Amino acid sequence: MSSAPPSSPAIEIRHGQMPLVVARLRGPDVDAALAELEQRYGDAPGFFEDEPLLLDLSEWTGADRRPTPLERQALLDGLQRIGLRPLAFHGGPHGWQSALRERGLAAGEVQGPVAVRGTSPKADSPVTTAATPPAPSAPPLPSAALVVDRPLRSGQQVYARGRDLVVLAMVNPGAEVIADGHIHVYAPLRGKAIAGARGLTEARVFALALEPELVSIAGVYRTAETPWPDAVRGKPAQVRLASGPDGDKLLLEPLS
Structure with a gap:
């Protein structure tokens, strides 16, 4: 007598991992x-390509300073406008908390180092130094590259994730x-x-006219404080x- 095979579940619920961009509001x-968002990304709507966001309000100062509904709405609209x-x-x-819950946002925690577009190494001197990579191995890169066809002005940042x-x-x-x-x-x-x-230690930087303020590969960097070779x-x-x-050290080589 044969028994029927067990049916597979129609739904499975488990804990997952979703990397979130963190926007920290530094004060009330x-x-x-909003002015800084406009200055950095005003000419690039959709800059962040629909990336999920955690709004960090831990540095909001002054318990008596409550945001107005118009301020909350303006901030959320500004963040959504840039993607x-x-x-x-x-x-x-x-x-903040009650209003954001009404908008469908969940209470969360900022856990560990978060990769946020615009994060860059800090150079204390022009000497090339090595930093510990944040992961033991770099994730595999997909074939499609992020292409930017507009000039980037001071204060603008582009991060090609993965x-x-x-x-x-x-x-x-x-x-x-950043890539x-x-x-x-x-x-x-x-x-x-x-x-x-x-x-990714195999990564390289190519430029038609190399004169950067800073160049870095896998945490090893050099600044313009040391003049670039002729x-x-x-x-x-x-x-x-x-x-x-x-x-490890950086090699700067002409392209013939």
Whole structure:
């Protein structure tokens, strides 16, 4: 006598992991936050490609300073306009929490280091130093690169998460281009370029005119405080990481 095979469940519920962009409001000045969003991303609606967001209100100061409904709405609209999708919040006064719950946001926690577009290494000196990669191995890169065809001005930041970044216009001083893979700039590179942001040591930076403020690969970086060699400054060049008996260092090579 044969028994019927057990039926597979129609639904499975389990804990998962979803990386969230974190927007931390540094104080109760919503107007200042909106002005900064406009200054950085005003000419790039949809900049963040519908990325999920946790709104961190832990630094909201002044228990008696309650946000008005118009301020809350304006901030959420501003974040959505640049492509962020508010899903959760952390901290904040009661006036924030109850209103955000009514909007469908869940209470959450900021846990561990969060990869946020615009994060860059901090150089205490022009000497090249190595940083510990945030993960033991870099994630595999998909074939599609993020392509940016507009100039990037001071204060603007682009992060190609899990892929290469291709920029077809100038990266001005004060702008940042960040990628988990390679960075290609088919124009002058005068801002900051951070390739291999999650530890990919094979990543490279290519530019038609190399004169950046900072260049970094997998946490090893160099700043313009040490003048760029004449062979590459303002010329087509690549930057790659090389390992040797003295540790990792950046190699700057002309592109012939």
